[in-house]
Amino acid sequence: MVKMNFEIKDLSFAYRRHPVFIEANLTLMTSGVYGLVGPNGSGKSTLFNLITGLLHPTQGAITLDGTVLTPNLVFANVAYAQDSSVLYPYLTGRDHIRFVALQHHVAAARIAAVSEQLEITQFVDQRVSSLSQGQKQRLMIVLALLPEARLLLMDEPLNGLDPDSVMIIRNLLEDFKSTAQMVIVSSHNLDELDKVTDQIIFKVDQGLQFETVADGAEARYAELYHHARPVKAGDGHA
Template identity: 35%
Template sequence: MIVQVDNLTKKYKKEWVLQGVQFEINHPQIVAIVGPNGSGKTTLFNCMTNLLSINSGTIKVLEKDYKDTSLFYDVSYLQDNRILYENLTAYDHLQFVCSVMKQPSTKIVEVAKRVGMESYLKKPVQKFSLGMKQHLLLAMAIINNPKLLLMDEPLNGLDPSSAINMRKILLELYEEGTTIMISSHNLDEIDRLTNTIFFMKDGQILEESLKNYNMKQYFLNVNNLAQAKDKLNELSVSYTVNKDDQVVFYDNETSFQDVLIHLNQNDVLVEDIDIKRIGAEKRYLELFERTVSE
């Protein structure tokens, strides 16, 4: 058992932020926590790491009580960049974390290389961009090869190449046996990382595996839009037409095949197809439609 949260509640003043949250993670995996702002994602991580006291419930991490500080030899928490000390260098931060984690000092350069921050290792944090700070936070979080890595919005401020690099590192860590719990608003990235998503709604978790959800978004360029619309209506496919005159619809692969065959049989030429995997986004919209429209 890696994480076991049972009936966790947390109240801020008069508002319940977490209401009977419960879930288990029994084997190494990447789990995304998705939910609107204020849904309790950060609160959940803060409770799991004992940064916040809980009102009721139990939390066990790696078979230990969550209050046991020795847990942090195996658990890392990538928080927002305000935890960094502006006057100290990246090296100072890594050196400190490395020594507390009882890791050899060679790990500093090693992890800096892995994250891609060797060039600014000796610069003070106050000269860092948002992305550079995220790199440092990631380096600090993985220097101990954690068994569990909690990441709160790690993709904030990352340029595309850094985001790709972070995804690569996370997938490598997962391959090495690290369980990663990641909260993010970037649903595209989530889709690329995992099928296991905990949607947070009303202070509770709806555990979802999108493995069989097969949610994809199709963008079709057709030679005759009017005819294509008629034919799709015949099939009762729910679709929209975007500003580029592309036919856009969500469906599973079987019905996509049906759509293509049907259009082809009716002389509608599909000139180009763009497929986007949007499992998390689709499910998110379904779950939070009311919240979003509000």
């Protein structure tokens, strides 16, 4: 664990008349893996877009180590593995990797290592349009990992992944626990999230609530959002 200071202060944002955040606050003090949980459409991706400057808050500030995030700072310190629709469908994976690597001065050895780690070398020369959802997802994660940013945002990284890929990502997230990077992962796969972290940021109403969930994210999710979740057979619960 390394000391860091990521802070969201009095953040407000609305899509036209629909407020997503009203004076939301969040402070994260150390590196490590954090989960971001909320119902569909609650604003998880919006939060990531606000952090990266793709959206502009109507009020409030987002700071990293006391400095407000500007496009330049985001470029230098923040990586974002977002929805794969931002990739150019007619470019290959290698085209995207080459661009990101040149922009961030990433060494060839690191490209090779990350590509190996996420097992994308087999399809890296195919056009994005011909890749499966899982392959695109892995490519997006490679692109986010290349710059070794201090703050890594991952939006639903487990979506559309086969069990092998899920395991690769899980191992990757486990590794992040011992690095100097801060990783915020949004996911609906609460089981998987529980396996890698117990530090969860919940999106509640128009605010953010940070909690350490000893009993797992799923139970807390049901409490917060008033869902009576069906109990699966073999869960060990009554």
